[in-house]
């Protein structure tokens with residue numbers, strides 16, 4: 001918990017933005033490519049459609065568009081940005097970092113930046129990292145972005161995974177503040193479960209070869225059932241802890257923004273928590289699918305656009321993903 005004391009620098013979210021590619025891929029469209037159907041996908045996941053980026057549209061383009069909207073919302077100019085963190089598991093390239101491409105596209109002439117790899121928990125880990133940099137006094141203004149082109153690592157021949165993912169981006173502007181905006185946070189990983197959800201090749205363990213292509217190792221591999229159970233457990237436990245650390249109860253929470261992986265996971269998490277939390281859960285996975293690192297900021301920004309988040313609202317975010325990794329953050333929105 002970030003305790004209150006005189007003279008302390010706090011961090012607060014001042015703006016949010018999002019971007020989703022134009023092309024819509026419906027469940028019926030997918031049923032033409034793999035053995036599946038709309039009913040199965042909707043009842044097992046809650047997803048009806050997802051957005052797919054153009055072949056020439058990259059993670060950095062989507063990140064830039066979302067960041068531009070967040071800067072406008074915050075009333076912050078690009079040259080005021082000190083730090084850019086892009087949470088992504090689908091960077092444009094292994095290096096340079098997507099953050100550098102975003103820095104150039106936006107004209108953030110005074111910023112440094114880097115990419116953060118923590119799959120679907122990446123955005124919350126990026127927000128935690130930026131918060132630490134701001135609270136230390138080293139950074140005043142940070143752009144925290146989650147952006148993904150998951151369609152580039154989706155195995156379109158595997159019905160178990162290809163129905164789940166989509167492309168998109170979301171961003172927030174975080175600034176030094178006299179009033180606390182980031183109220184509490186908790187992050188965790190368990191590398192013993194690394195094989196549960198991974199993209200085995202493209203790194204140094206399996207450099208690209210004819211064999212890695214034949215074995216389809218450049219795509220997401222997942223044990224769906226195990227991931228489901230771990231997700232429910234870690235998200236519920238983390239939610240309890242961060243709400244308590246913020247000195248709040250679930251009644252005080254105005255909106256919960258969980259990682260948008262599967263509606264049944266969100267329902268199971270809400271059922272484990274005190275109070276009637278499900279109506280307070282923001283859900284847009286029906287229209288965007290699971291966009292990994294982009295999912296929470298895309299949901300935050302859309303919720304603000306729809307009037308579901310207003311200044312001073314207490315917002316609870318929880319995520320889980322490959323690693324296994326997880327995180328939770330409670331914020332007071334635009335304090």
Ligand SMILES: CC(C)(COP(=O)(O)OP(=O)(O)OC[C@H]1O[C@@H](n2cnc3c(N)ncnc32)[C@H](O)[C@@H]1OP(=O)(O)O)[C@@H](O)C(=O)NCCC(=O)NCCS
Pocket residue numbers: 035036037040041044045120159160161163197222223224225227228231261262290320321322
């Ligand atoms: C993937 C997931 C939706 C599967 O749902 P499930 O209820 O566990 O389904 P199962 O894996 O038990 O599969 C049930 C059957 O449906 C089949 N099936 C799988 N995908 C299918 C699809 N798209 N369409 C139709 N049938 C499908 C399976 O082959 C299996 O058939 P079988 O019983 O003949 O073997 C679910 O496990 C899940 O959401 N897990 C978490 C995934 C996740 O969130 N990953 C990202 C983490 S950030």
